[in-house]
Amino acid sequence: MSYPSVHRLMAQMQRQLQDRPQLAETFANCFPNTLDTTVQLLDDGTTFVFTGDIPAMWLRDSSAQVSPYVPLAAHDTELRRLISGLIRRQAMYLAIDPYANAFNAQPDGRGHVDDRPGQGPWVWERKFELDSLCYPVWLLSRYWDATHDRAVFTPEVVGMLRTVLDVMTAEQRHDTSAYRFERPDPHLPSDTLPDGGRGMPVAYTGMVWSGFRPSDDACTYGYLIPANMFAVVVLGHLANLARSVLDDGALAARAEALRAEIEHGIQTHGVVEHPTHGRMYAYETDGLGRHLLMDDANVPSLLSIPYLGYRPADDPTYLNTRRFILSADNPFYFAGASAAGVGSPHTPGGLIWPIALAMQGLTATDRREQDALLDALVSTTAGTQYMHEGFHPDDPAHYTRPWFAWANSLFAEFVLHWAGASAEDRPSA
Template identity: 50%
Template sequence: MTVDDRVLADVTVEVADALGEQAAEIFAEAMRRTLRDAVVPDDDGTVFVLTGDIPAMWLRDSAAQLRPYLALLGRDPGLGDTVAALVRRQSRQILDDPYANAFNRGPDGAGHQGDETAMTPGVWERKYEVDSLAFPLQLAHQLWRATARTDHLDDAFRAAADLVITTLRTEQDHDARSTYRFRRSDCPPSDTLENDGHGTPVAVTGMTWSAFRPSDDACAYHYNVPGNLFAAAALRDLADLARGPLGDEALAARAAELADELDAATRRHGVVEHPTHGRIYAYEVDGLGRHLLMDDSNMPSLLSLPLTGGTALDDPLYAATRAFVLSDDNPMYVRGATGDGLGSPHTPPRYVWPIAAAVRGLTSTDAEEKRDIVAALCSVNATRGRMCEAYHVDHPDRFTREWFSWADSMFCELVLDLVGYHVPGAPGAEVSGHAA
């Protein structure tokens, strides 16, 4: 799998003119590397997308890894074949197990087979995360919206979409209706669920339950707010597909009804009053009165809502939440020698994430701030020539995961945004002359 050399060369020149040679070099190599090293074609017309230095495919990561290529479909239509092949693979993986977050290339029994949950040989890890079901729906819609192609919307996609709705509905009443349990031995508390694998108590609210966060860390309270808003947005994308190319009004009605329920319940239970920032979204709630005020570096996050959750950049509730996220009131916000950024409980203290920096840029309305973020990411990661997972804000030579393909792709998406190429549905896409 490759990107058209002429297209990449032309775009790289635009990047160099706008952002400098260093940014252009890192961008061009990242765009080649993901397709060359992470995307593995299979004989069945699908692709397996390695997350990087772990030999497994995450539903979330794989969709995000291909996001920047969506912005170039207008220049290189052949990239749509790769995206379509990924959607076909994701549909089959969801049908294999809608509760799994990561899969093996084949049924070889690799990964966390010792976990106490309903593992199968084709599953690498079975940490149930709402976003794992939302990302494939969004990706399928983005491809159709950008190209009008429908070959990825096959019978497997229809069946997977139906199963996504069923699973999200089941998890609206986790305690009474769900059979999902998860326990892992000899691990940090963030890698397993309390209460004999059930998770911490929740009330029925209309939101949908998630065992783990997009970081693969266990939720403190199992209604993840950005995950629920993302699920609602992805279900609306599904309803759009169902009314259009799928021609299935019943599926459209089911998707739209659940989207409305999740959105309304999240706005009712997931919004809290902060003494400094006013009404903002919490990160997690339980419906019993407890909430967690923070944000995480992984998408979907509160910061990423305009990219994933159907929230407008100028929405006052988002603006207040964004101000909280980018302040010392957020326990994951860090200032240091290399600047400021967002960390995660998933990595050591004072480690900040390039993914979160890119999301900050992509959700900013200030072009100068976007350019500053690109420059900072290049400066910190130049010696590696690629984005890492996280680095120490005072000592950037200390980092985690040298090959983390998702971070490369988010950097590329921000770079493309700055030169006028946008992912379908992302802020600015409708007004860009380069929009796919």
């Protein structure tokens, strides 16, 4: 399918980047990658967007993969069909299993079939990740802001908003939740939850418990701070949609109350005093006094706080946190001959993730830092001119996942952000 607004923007960007041919080529490859390789428009009017070299659709990845196209949907009927269809597909999946993170295109039982308890045939993987509830609401809100397309608010999509609230509320008190997850003989300990699949004990904080991070690795402590920050943001979006579109004051009030409880929990239990960096956010906590100080490449991350809309880029606590993240004090910050940046325990061996480099650029306020990050991204593709999951900072030819559409989309989003900042007007359709 042809997307006219995408082709027009690509042509404009090629003209704007003509003095940076390597950047222009990499952008031209990465920007349409999701559309060209991972989108299936289905007969029921929904859209299946798989992640790349894994044939399943993650609620998180699919939302992030189409993110650069959302502003263009206002003037592109075909993009509206794609994105609204994806939103409806996400609503369908959350109605099937709101605790699952990844789904099949058909109920064919593919995926991690040995996980306990057993999962339905639509589910590829049933790791409960708080961000999997956040991303569909984030996408819906952005799509509405871009298009004002009321047709997207089907009964199923409205039901999705209620489901998100129900599950978040339930997981504020995980000790009473029925959710369990175990993977027999996991490849890594982070692929399963301890204590019979319940996870380590937590105290009530007002925050929402998450079994797994957006890396699909198990949380060490159950309250993942950046995911709860994302929840605060999207609950604000949900409340706004409930009032302004659905005329449902009760739904809005419920979202606002939950939002306030989570925010209080973050500020009460998620802030620490670091001996070097001062007042900063922890990555995880259990509400019992333990904190995990790190950041992970996958979004939501602490680095992505301004991108998510939780705090501005000049917020003092964020700036302290950012200095920690981009230093050797973060155990997953790696530096080598070719690049320096944030990686993830999901890819052992000290690999840097292009997603983290792009997010560092999207949240940077220094033009020189952005320029250096663009140079690092385009020079570490091992000649492929595509982003990868992770690469070794001393040898970019050592990389994981050659086909990872989320990374390509986020890189393209960073380039668009950078190009808009350098011109009087951002290129438009």
